[in-house]
Amino acid sequence: MIEIKNLHAKIGDKEILKGLNLTVKAGEIHAIMGPNGAGKSTLASVLAGREDYEVTEGTVDFEGADLLDLATEERAREGLFLAFQYPIEIPGVSNINFLRTAINEIREYRKEDPISAKDFMALVREKSKLVELDAKLASRSVNEGFSGGEKKRNEIFQMAMLNPKLAILDETDSGLDIDALRVVANGVNMLKSENNATIVITHYQRLLDYIIPDFVHVLYDGKIVKTGGKELALELEEKGYDWIKAELAN
Amino acid sequence: MANYTEDELAQDLENQEYKFGFTTDIDADQAPKGLNEDIIRFISAKKDEPEWMLEHRLEAFEMWKKMEEPNWAHVKYKKPNFQDIIYYSAPKQTKKYESWDDVDPEMKETMKKLGISMEEQKRLTGTNIAVDFVMDSVSVATSFKSKLKELGIIFCSFSEAVQEHPELVRKHMGTVVPTSDNFYAALNSAVFTDGSFCYIPKGVRCPMELSTYFRINEGGTGQFERTLVIADEGSYVSYLEGCTAPQRDENQLHAAVVELIAMDNAEIKYSTVQNWYPGDKNGLGGIFNFVTKRGICGLNSKIAWTQVETGSAVTWKYPSCILKGDNSIGEFYSVAVTNNYQQADTGTKMIHLGKNTKSTIISKGISAGKSHNSYRGLVQIHKNATNSRNFSQCDSLLMTDECGAHTFPYIECKNSSSKIEHEATTSKIGEDQIFYCLQRGISEEKAISLIVNGYCKEVLNQLPMEFAVEAQKLLTISLEGSVG
Ligand SMILES: Nc1ncnc2c1ncn2[C@@H]1O[C@H](COP(=O)(O)OP(=O)(O)OP(=O)(O)O)[C@@H](O)[C@H]1O
Ligand SMILES: [Mg+2]
Numbered sequence: 001m002i003e004i005k006n007l008h009a010k011i012g013d014k015e016i017l018k019g020l021n022l023t024v025k026a027g028e029i030h031a032i033m034g035p036n037g038a039g040k041s042t043l044a045s046v047l048a049g050r051e052d053y054e055v056t057e058g059t060v061d062f063e064g065a066d067l068l069d070l071a072t073e074e075r076a077r078e079g080l081f082l083a084f085q086y087p088i089e090i091p092g093v094s095n096i097n098f099l100r101t102a103i104n105e106i107r108e109y110r111k112e113d114p115i116s117a118k119d120f121m122a123l124v125r126e127k128s129k130l131v132e133l134d135a136k137l138a139s140r141s142v143n144e145g146f147s148g149g150e151k152k153r154n155e156i157f158q159m160a161m162l163n164p165k166l167a168i169l170d171e172t173d174s175g176l177d178i179d180a181l182r183v184v185a186n187g188v189n190m191l192k193s194e195n196n197a198t199i200v201i202t203h204y205q206r207l208l209d210y211i212i213p214d215f216v217h218v219l220y221d222g223k224i225v226k227t228g229g230k231e232l233a234l235e236l237e238e239k240g241y242d243w244i245k246a247e248l249a250n
Numbered sequence: 251m252a253n254y255t256e257d258e259l260a261q262d263l264e265n266q267e268y269k270f271g272f273t274t275d276i277d278a279d280q281a282p283k284g285l286n287e288d289i290i291r292f293i294s295a296k297k298d299e300p301e302w303m304l305e306h307r308l309e310a311f312e313m314w315k316k317m318e319e320p321n322w323a324h325v326k327y328k329k330p331n332f333q334d335i336i337y338y339s340a341p342k343q344t345k346k347y348e349s350w351d352d353v354d355p356e357m358k359e360t361m362k363k364l365g366i367s368m369e370e371q372k373r374l375t376g377t378n379i380a381v382d383f384v385m386d387s388v389s390v391a392t393s394f395k396s397k398l399k400e401l402g403i404i405f406c407s408f409s410e411a412v413q414e415h416p417e418l419v420r421k422h423m424g425t426v427v428p429t430s431d432n433f434y435a436a437l438n439s440a441v442f443t444d445g446s447f448c449y450i451p452k453g454v455r456c457p458m459e460l461s462t463y464f465r466i467n468e469g470g471t472g473q474f475e476r477t478l479v480i481a482d483e484g485s486y487v488s489y490l491e492g493c494t495a496p497q498r499d500e501n502q503l504h505a506a507v508v509e510l511i512a513m514d515n516a517e518i519k520y521s522t523v524q525n526w527y528p529g530d531k532n533g534l535g536g537i538f539n540f541v542t543k544r545g546i547c548g549l550n551s552k553i554a555w556t557q558v559e560t561g562s563a564v565t566w567k568y569p570s571c572i573l574k575g576d577n578s579i580g581e582f583y584s585v586a587v588t589n590n591y592q593q594a595d596t597g598t599k600m601i602h603l604g605k606n607t608k609s610t611i612i613s614k615g616i617s618a619g620k621s622h623n624s625y626r627g628l629v630q631i632h633k634n635a636t637n638s639r640n641f642s643q644c645d646s647l648l649m650t651d652e653c654g655a656h657t658f659p660y661i662e663c664k665n666s667s668s669k670i671e672h673e674a675t676t677s678k679i680g681e682d683q684i685f686y687c688l689q690r691g692i693s694e695e696k697a698i699s700l701i702v703n704g705y706c707k708e709v710l711n712q713l714p715m716e717f718a719v720e721a722q723k724l725l726t727i728s729l730e731g732s733v734g
Contacts, residue, residue, distance in 0.1 A: 048685075048689050049688070049689075050685055051685075071688075072685065072688040072689060073688045073689075073691055073692060073693055073694070075689075076688065076689050076690055076691035077691045081689075082689050084686065084689075087686075088680070088682050088683050088685075088686040089683075090683055090686070090687075090700070090701060090704055091704055091705065092703070092704025092705055092706070092707035092708070093700050093701065093703070093704035093707075097700075098687075098690070098692075098700065099690075101692055101696060101700060102687075102690040102691050102692050105691045105692050105693060105696065106691040109691070141704065158690065162690065162691070
């Protein structure tokens with residue numbers, strides 16, 4: 001699915017990713033944990049194609065294509081989805097209109113006809129049910145006036161609608177109540193297939209009770225410094241990151 | 251990694267070209283350049299006007315000569331030389347068109363290029379839009395006249411109204427915008443050549459949108475049209491106006507007067523999509539658009555102005571409502587886009603005279619390039635206007651660092667039971683918003699269009715469907731360089 005090799009990225013003069021390696025195969029779920037400021041969101045942004053960051057070294061192969069060579073929207077159309085840590089509000093643009101535009105742009109890219117109004121509405125109904133999104137939210141302006149939790153749920157709704165190959169969820173669990181957490185996790189699990197993959201960035205092992213990861217990585221100081229199974233998350237929860245820092249110092 | 255930065259956006263905007271820049275090859279019948287009594291007599295004679303009309307013009311001319319061009323607006327431009335303008339220009343075939351088939355094919359072609367193929371409109375909308383088309387100074391086609399006639403609705407060119415319905419014109423013309431109102435209104439009163447006239451009889455709900463397209467075609471001409479809409483008691487009308495002009499290096503003057511009269515229990519919706527040539531990206535050429543628009547409301551009546559303004563080099567325009575009757579309502583919804591070196595000073599005046607009068611002002615300014623966009627509004631509550639209400643919201647969206655947005659809200663309140671609310675925001679188009687759209691697979695061009703249209707939604711929602719679609723396209727064109 002995606003193979004990241006020796007990725008270096010900086011913003012201004014500040015290097016944030018410092019030789020990061022990560023391989024995710026189709027059908028897998030990877031969790032990335034790590035202290036604040038380690039570079040988790042930066043990794044997500046760089047993969048999604050945010051311009052503020054300059055990639056200085058390294059390669060990223062996405063389904064056989066050179067990801068770094070693609071424009072932001074092309075990456076999305078190729079099936080890369082980012083659930084934002086802080087979803088953006090777009091006043092006056094309804095969620096429905098936004099998603100329909102996105103779906104049709106993706107379809108056009110694949111040389112497919114635009115989706116019919118009927119099929120689209122059926123899809124909206126199906127997917128909003130999946131993430132238990134209030135029908136009213138679906139027709140409101142994109143994220144405008146949504147509560148923190150509603151915004152996160154809306155990200156998962158969008159993910160479900162766009163059905164990406166690789167989804168990166170950046171702290172989608174933060175700020176969610178237990179019910180919402182379950183719903184979001186359910187959404188991810190139900191969309192899981194052998195053809196797609198998910199990277200979940202999180203601080204809390206409790207999400208991983210619902211979304212069972214195949215691998216857990218620790219991102220620290222711009223690099224993946226440790227990889228393990230689900231039990232690594234438990235260990236981190238118990239002991240924090242100091243022991244890893246200590247390990248690295250040796 | 252073609253992430254859309256504001257620099258790129260700015261560049262795109264600079265390279266964007268005016269879509270409607272073509273001229274039509276039709277012989278024109280013109281007055282000589284310049285302005286004096288003889289020219290006014292010439293215009294009046296050309297139009298075969300009654301004596302009272304000529305006198306009205308000459309009086310206006312005398313007033314105008316004593317007036318000075320206003321300077322208070324937040325715009326800078328080289329004052330037009332009023333002796334260097336042609337005040338009358340008419341397509342030579344001035345015979346009246348009885349039906350659409352009689353219209354000059356060249357003229358039809360022009361209309362097509364403007365996106366108003368009548369055939370299409372007839373087909374798509376059934377008979378929902380009646381169109382009057384004013385090219386340069388003369389009205390050339392008024393469709394659906396007979397259908398309207400059945401209901402007693404009069405919709406024709408202003409000249410025709412002067413001939414056919416002199417009593418109505420004489421009674422109402424100049425009652426809302428008096429000749430002495432301002433410099434341009436006085437000039438218009440002296441030299442206006444045509445425009446539209448509309449009368450809706452008592453209790454009649456006009457079953458179709460009435461629409462006028464204005465186009466300046468000849469070089470060196472000014473356009474001074476005059477529109478008068480009268481909605482008699484308990485009637486309703488929705489009126490649309492669209493404007494374009496070809497690309498020229500010179501500045502052309504457009505000074506229109508629009509008067510609306512909503513009698514007791516009547517309602518007028520007046521919508522404008524203004525796309526006069528804005529000048530090129532260096533600020534050369536373009537229309538000076540100095541317009542006086544005002545409506546007066548009787549008891550329980552309502553006037554709503556909606557405007558989407560993307561054109562003109564300089565715009566000076568304040569569609570206003572005089573809320574004279576108790577319980578009357580005035581609304582103003584505006585989107586004004588300025589780009590390159592365009593300057594707009596626009597807004598509204600809401601004059602509350604009657605009790606329980608209500609006004610709403612929603613103004614959305616979008617500035618790009620090096621343009622300047624000002625909102626100027628006056629809310630005036632007179633002492634007898636008990637329990638009157640105003641709500642104003644003025645938002646500005648900036649596309650670059652070099653453009654400017656200014657807000658000048660004036661409030662004069664002489665009645666303590668009244669309530670006035672004013673909100674204003676200024677924001678820069680968000681890179682975060684654009685990135686969010688891109689990440690969902692939406693192109694930068696569509697992203698900007700989505701964001702801008704979303705920002706203007708409250709205003710666009712006020713337009714009739716067909717116009718809203720056209721307006722959205724125009725916004726996209728003016729801001730994205732998607733043309734050419
Ligand atoms: N625009 C910027 N300018 C300067 N520094 C930045 C900028 N954006 C991010 N950084 C820095 O990059 C580092 C990594 O930030 P990032 O958001 O990737 O961390 P994170 O691992 O996602 O943290 P958190 O767990 O708090 O979300 C931080 O030190 C942050 O301050
Ligand atoms: Mg983060």
